[in-house]
Amino acid sequence: MLKATLRSFLAHKGRLALSALAVILSVAFVAGSLIFSDTVTHTFDRLFASTAADVTVQPQQRDLRSARVSGSVQTLPAALRDRVAKVDGVAAARAEVSVQNAVVVDSRNRSVGPTTGAPTIAMAWHVTSRSPVRLTSGRAPRGAGQALLDADTAGKKHLRIGDTLTVQAQPDTFRVRVVGIATFTTTNPGAALLFLDPAVAGRELLGSAAKATSITADAVKGVSDAELKRRIGAALGSGAGARTGTGTYDLKTANEQAKSAAASLGAFLDVIKYVMLGFAGVALLVGVFLIVNTFSMLIAQRTRELGLLRALGADRRQVRRSVLTEALLLGLVGSTLGLGAGIGLALALIRLMTAFGMNLKATEMVIGWGTPVSAYVVGLGVTFVAAYLPARRAAAVSPMAALADAEVAGVGKPLKVRAVVGGVVGAVGAAALAGCAAATRTAQAASLLGLGVALTLIATVVAGPLLVRPVIRVLGGAFPALFGPVGRMSQRNALRNPRRTGATAAALMVGLALVGGMSVASASMSASFDRQIDKNLGADFIVQNTNFIPFTKEVRDKVAATPGVGLVVPQRLSPLDVRLPDGRRVRTSAAAYGPGLDDVVHIAYARGGSAAALADGRLAMDAGFARSHGVRVGSVVPVEFPGGRHTDLTVAALTDQDTTDGFGAQGGLYLGLATLEKYLPDAQDSVLYVNASPGTRAQDLRPRLERALRPFPQVQVRNQDDYKQLVHDQIAVLLYLVYALLGLAIVIAVLGVVNTLALSVVERTREIGLLRAIGLGRRQLRRMIRLESVVIAVFGxxxxLALGLVWGVCMQRVLALRGLTALAIPWTTIVAVVLGSAVVGVVAALLPALRASRMNVLAAIAHE
Amino acid sequence: MSTPAAQHTPDGAVAARARGLTKAYGSGETAVIALDSVDVDIARGRFTAVMGPSGSGKSTLMHCLAGLDTVSAGQVWLGGTEITGLRDRELTRLRRDRVGFMFQSFNLIPTLTAAENITLPMDIAGRRPDERWLKQVIDTLGLRDRLRHRPAQLSGGQQQRVACARALASRPELIFADEPTGNLDSRAGREVLGFLRGAVDDLGQTVVMVTHDPGAAAHSDVVLFLADGHIEDAMERPTAEAVLEHMHLSTGGHPQTPWFDAVRGRLGDDDTDLEE
Structure with a gap:
């Protein structure tokens, strides 16, 4: 029996190759993402582990990204260094200064930092064995006005020793001359590094020589990191996290420090991992259909052969096992090749990272044991699951099939079971979607949406063959009139085996349903944001950093000094810890605005107004959020700002906006700029709303603003249209991902259509011979197959798209609960996808049609 | 080799003609000669049967005359057109417009109704069928109430009648029938042969039929006997007995070959492969 299985596997290798490709693709994405993230994690773990000091003392960080939100850097007294240095077991202690809120600009006003989102880090130059860089040319910075630059950045931006750079730091802007170049001895994570003399770094970067961002200590021989941490903790107060004066300190050993650094990188890695796994998922989902279809067809084709095996005494189990063994062989081959392809994919990703400035060495690729295990589990699992139903069907072949002159099995079988299962699952799914559309709470709506999407997808796949007849009747209805008998035959051929047509189209359907849903959702998001911008934004211009992080205060000065500028309203953000009357603690971020808010932003108030909200010690809040937490106008809420500063704010206004949650902030909190400055004095502006003065036209002001802001390449002037475009571009990133998924789904779906057509051509060899004998030309024959393919693809x-539209509308309902109320259906995209699917059909038919038209007429007629 | 059929043409008109028709499969030492310089004239308006043992080249002769197969040497004319040397597209058009076909089995496209099958060659050509002629053919073959049926809903005899109607529908110059009764029981077979006979007598068509059945051959006007790639003999106004006797003589008294032929046909032991 095994021999027969192997023979059969080898005999059908051509057909199985297409299925194998589906397995290879999905396994490659799984393996590639695992290898990539393992490699990056490993590289950075090593980087962090090798560069972390034995013990690091930091201000307690409530929110690691607070600096990116507020522009304010948390500090500790530099004098702490001396206390740490006196601790028994400390060999050396350093007051570190390292900030990421400075912008470095060259003499031609170009930003020196990376444009890819990696930070520019300005820091004090300490020479230790743990330093990730080594001075390779020039000398160390001495005193103010001197700096070292890392070699990668210098190379990329064509900077040399002697060049002058402008550093826009939070306290002030200053100039430095490059006096030396430092080269990474480890992996360069893509950041730009600027080193200053430790003697001046605190004053230049933090505004005071008495401040530092952390204290690092090295242990003497024989003292463990943990022991040293304990001793320093004891010296500074009562152990780790001790409270001293205004701040609270975090103490970390080298290991802990490396781990927390790696964790902050983890979020970025997770994005890549999930995207890759998304691709793997789509490849798997679509691949399953391809495999099911291939095995179903192989078995249908071999009905007589299987019948003969049964007649010769093979029992059902043996037949089933034989088919499953074939599937496992396929899975084994596919997984192995997929693993190889995955390594290639990981290599390509690493190269891509290099292009983004992150120098990972491809030779240090890490392939953990989990990678091959996942690859084989995925590959074998998928083929096994996909082949199980066809295998059962094979086992059900009766010995009589060997003798019967039956046509291909499975054609005439009623689809009753499918109708019932599809109907029931579809009804439940539709009910879930309807529930989602009617739901009033986001969490409930989202879970109903997920359930509805899954169930309706299953229902459509199961009931797909039932839809083949009605839909293709309509789709191909014009074929006889348009293409004559060729059109009629292609339409009927597509209807011939609804199961097969349905399964073939399902592969395309799944991919396009996802795309349809996502494109409706993203179009609706764009439309909603447009509507909100139109409704809420009153300012002529918005000045903002390209990557939304805060910018130096000089920008505001420059803007305000520009002739023709009427009103400038700055916005700052701050992480905020709020204790609400119902006992909940909410970690959110609040905005702070300068006076004149009503002239640049239109806010709808339920109670109170902007003047009250921005008054000293006051706070505004979303009315819905306030209601659900028992807050009323006049309520006093205790809040905590970064750096541990506490105060009580009085709620003075409640807003009634469409959206309450923007950029992860909950509750829609905002307050006066003066209030924020009291508790977080060194925060930076993140947005400037600018109005032209009366008598100045906006289009005249714009070039002046742009000229004034030329020394600040990081900020941009945008009017309302630009701002809309910016939002669209951000949503477009999501769409590009969707299109990439679509591409993958299409590739696999094309394989499926090719597979089905190739088999149909073989099955209909005699028919094709007959058609050719009675006068069907080669070109007509090719057209017949092409039209069949097109009709299948367009059906899918x-x-x-129909399914995707329903999903998209439901997704929009969920978004509407979050205030994104506009529904937009991207009809052009949808029409383009339908037309594109026809092209897919034509492409898929190329080879099978060529093969059919090349058939020898006589041999085809004699074919059995 | 003489051209036995030519001298029997009543009005001298020839529907198809071959001169020095040679067909070899393979090449060099292993070449098999299926037809060896055959000269033949198919008379217009008559019913010609081609008989011969398995491997005698009778089907090859028909395929070459019908433009289904290429020839190794010699010339073939259909009416006044020389078809040897025509390209695939021209041959396809010729088959579509000027030749009718009936095969032993699998004659109809399963997805099309009887009516659609009948008019298929004309539909492919984009020509409108002659409605009066079509009506006459359909009525003659008794298919009026079967027109909307699919092949699967028809009996074997009915299917062959539809095939016959298709062959007649475009009023071709020549109808080739390859063992048209091979898969039918004797009653249905006789019926189909009767229709072919009628097509010649009443409708003025020209029919060439390849068969191994003396009873079927007896319906024809003239029987051509093929053996080893040669036309050995011709028999005018054949009867079943005369044909059988002729076969006895030429195969040494044992009419086995046709029987073998029939068995071969049913078992389908050709070297065909489902997978290619």
């Missing part, structure tokens, strides 16, 4: 596309 229409089913998928």
């Amino acid at each position: 596309a229409i089913l998928g």
Whole structure:
């Protein structure tokens, strides 16, 4: 029996190759993402582990990203260094200064930092064995006005020793001359590094020589990191996290420090991992259909052969096992090749990272044991699951099939079971979606949406064959009129085996349903944001950093000094810890605005107004959020700012806006700029709303503003249209991802259509011979197959898009609960996808049609 | 080799003609000669049967005359057109417009109704069928109430009648029938042969039929006997007995070959492969 299985596997290798490709693709994405993230994690773990000091003392960080939100850097007294240095077991202690809120600009006003989102880090130059860089040319910075630059950045931006740079730091802007170049001895994580003399770094970067961002200590031989941490903790107060004066300190050993640094990188890695796994998921989902279809067809084709095996005494289990063994062989081959392809994919990703400035060495690729295990589990699992139903069907072949002159099995079988299962699952799914559309709470709506999407997808796949007849009747209805008998035959051929047509189209359907849903959701998001911008934004211009992080205060000065500028309203953000009357503690971020808010932003108030909200010690809040937490106008809420500063704010206004949650902030809190400055004095502006003065036209002001802001390449002047475009571009990133998924789904779906057509051509060899004998030309024959392919592909596309539209509308309902109320259906995209699917059909038919038209007429007629 | 059929043409008109028709499969030492310089004239308006043992080249002769197969040497004319040397597209058009076909089995496209099958060659050509002629053919073959049926809903005899109607529908110059009764029981077979006979007598068509059945051959006007790639003999106004006797003589008294032929046909032991 095994021999027969192996023979059969080898005999059908051509057909199985297409299925194997589906397995390879999905395994490659799984393996590639695992290898990539393992490699990056490993590289950075080593980097962090090798560069972390034995013990690091830091201000307690409530929110690691607080600096990115507020522009304010948390500090500790530099004098702490001396106390740490006196601790028994400390060999050396340093007051570190390292900030990421400075912008470095060259003499031609170009930003020196990376444009890819990696930070620019300005820091004090300490020479230790743990330093990730080594001075390779020039000398160390001495005193103010001197700096070292890392070699990668210098190379990229064509900077040399002697060049002058402008550093826009939070306290002030200053100039430095590059006096030396430092080269990474470890992996360069893509950041730009600027080193200053430790003697001046605190004053230049933090505004005071008495401040530092952390204290690092090295242990003498024989003292463990943990022991040293304990001793320093004891010296500074009562152990780790001791409270001293205004701040609270975090103490970390080298290991802990490396781990927390790696954790902050983890979020970025997770994004890449999830994207890759998304691709793997789509490849798997679509691949399953391909495999099911291939095995179903192989078995249908071999009905007589299987019948003969049964007649010769093979029992059902043996037949089933034989088919499953074939599937496992396929899975084994596919997984192995997929693993190889995954390594290639990881290599490509590493190269791509290098292009973004992150120098990972491809030779240090890490392949953990989990990678091959996942690859084989995925590959074998998928083929096994996909082949199980066809295997059962094979086992059900009766010995009589060997003798019967039956046509291909499975054609005439009623689809009753499918109708019932599809109907029931579809009804439950539709009910879930309807529930989602009617739901009033986001969490409930989202879970109903997920359930509805899954169930309706299953229902459509199961009931797909039932839809083949009605839909293709309509789709191909014009074929006889348009293409004559060729069109009629292609339409009927597509209807011939609804199961097969349905399964073939399902692959395309799944992909397009996802795309349809996502494109409706993203179009709706764009439309909603447009509507909100139109409704809420009153300012002529918005000045903002390209990556939304805060910018130096000089920008505001420059803007305000520009002739023709009427009103400038700055916005600052701050992480905020709020204790609400109902006992809940909410970690959110609040905005702070300068006076004149009503002239640049239109806010709808339920109670109170802007003047009250921005008054000293006051706070505004979303009315819905306030209601659900028992807050009323006049309520006093205790809040905590970064750096541990506490105060009580009085709620003075309640807002009634469409959206309450923007950029992860909950509650829609905002307060006066004066209030924030009291508790977080060194925060930076993140947005400037600018109005032209009366008598100045906005379009005249714009070039002046741009000229004034030329020394600040990081900020941009945008009017309302630009701002909309910016939002669209951000949503477009999501769409590009969707299109990439679509591409993958299409590749696999094309394989499926090719597979089905190739088999149909073989099955209909005699018919094709007969047609050719009675006068069907080669070109007509090719057209017949092409039209069949197009009709299958368009069928899949229409089913998928219809499903996707329903999903998209439901997704929009969920978004509407978050204030994104506009519904937009991207009809051009949808029409383009339908047309594209017809092209997919034509492409898929190329080879099978060529093969059919090349058939020898006589041999085809004699074919059995 | 003489051209036995030519001298029997009543009005001298020839529907198809071959001169020095040679067909070899393979090449060099292993070449098999299926037809060896055959000269033949198919008379217009008559019913010609081609008989011969398995491997005698009778089907090859028909395929070459019908433009289904290429020839190794010699010339073939259909009416006044020389078809040897025509390209695939021209041959396809010729088959579509000027030749009718009936095969032993699998004659119809399963997805099309009987009516659609009948008019298929004309539909492919984009020509409108001659409605009066079509009506006459359909009525003659008794298919009026079967027109909307799919092949699967028809009996074997009915299917062959539809095939016959298709072959007649475009009023071709020549109808080739390859063992048209091979898969039918004797009653249905006789019926189909009767229709072919009628097509010649009443509708003025020209029919060439390849068969191994003396009873079927007896319906024809003239029987051509093929053996080893040669036309050995011709028999005018054949009867079943005369044909059988002729076969006895040429195969040494044992009419086995046709029987073998029939068995071969049913078992389908050709070297065909489902997978290619």
